[in-house]
Amino acid sequence: MLKLESTSGETAPQPHESSFYHNLVPAYQAVWPAVARRRIQGNLTALDIPQGTQVLEVGVGTGMSLEAYPLHANVLGVDLSESMLAEAEALIAKEKWDHIQVRPMNAEKLEFDDASFDLVTSFHTISVVSQPEKMMREMVRVCKPGGRILVINHFRSDNPLIARVVDSAGGITRRLGWRTDLEVNSLLTELPIEVESCHKNNPLSLFRVLVAKRV
């Protein structure tokens, strides 16, 4: 069963910001994995995660990414939605993954000391939370110096024409809980990181892969 109390003894935050996902888990499970699983797996595999790596995944959802982590890493996934985490827990139990745990937690207020993890990841979540810059700061804070940060997300296009077209759909996607106008550079200012790459896996992809090193 999920523990709903935080380590500090406070009541864990409720998934008020993720009610869309909370209510639509069955539909989400039917469609989303086919779109995103390969992209997540390819980029995690490319990191060549070393033995004993302590990994934090922020916004782990139903655990779609979890099979891509090697058995020799210790993985903790956090998410605000209990129904998403229940799916992840069922998957972890079914696969008998001793190296993976999940916990309810707010991405904007991570309950960890500074420099707790070697690798901090997040997929398709930073444009869902209400304060993306705060979430990014938290991800950087809990990453050890020399550790890495991997974010896969849709960001506003650098091409003004494409950006304007996508912006015009923003009213609809916002009602679904996503924003389409998040600029990747707005996340990166004044943070103790070196961006190693920020690329698309193919030119037509809507998603960018940001890999950064904590300095």
Ligand SMILES: C[S@@+](CC[C@H](N)C(=O)[O-])C[C@H]1O[C@@H](n2cnc3c(N)ncnc32)[C@H](O)[C@@H]1O
């Ligand atoms: C689009 S889903 C992505 C889930 C998963 N990473 C994937 O790629 O399938 C966004 C996730 O962010 C979670 N979420 C939204 N706001 C959050 C917050 N403030 N803190 C933690 N998780 C949050 C939602 O519950 C949901 O699981």
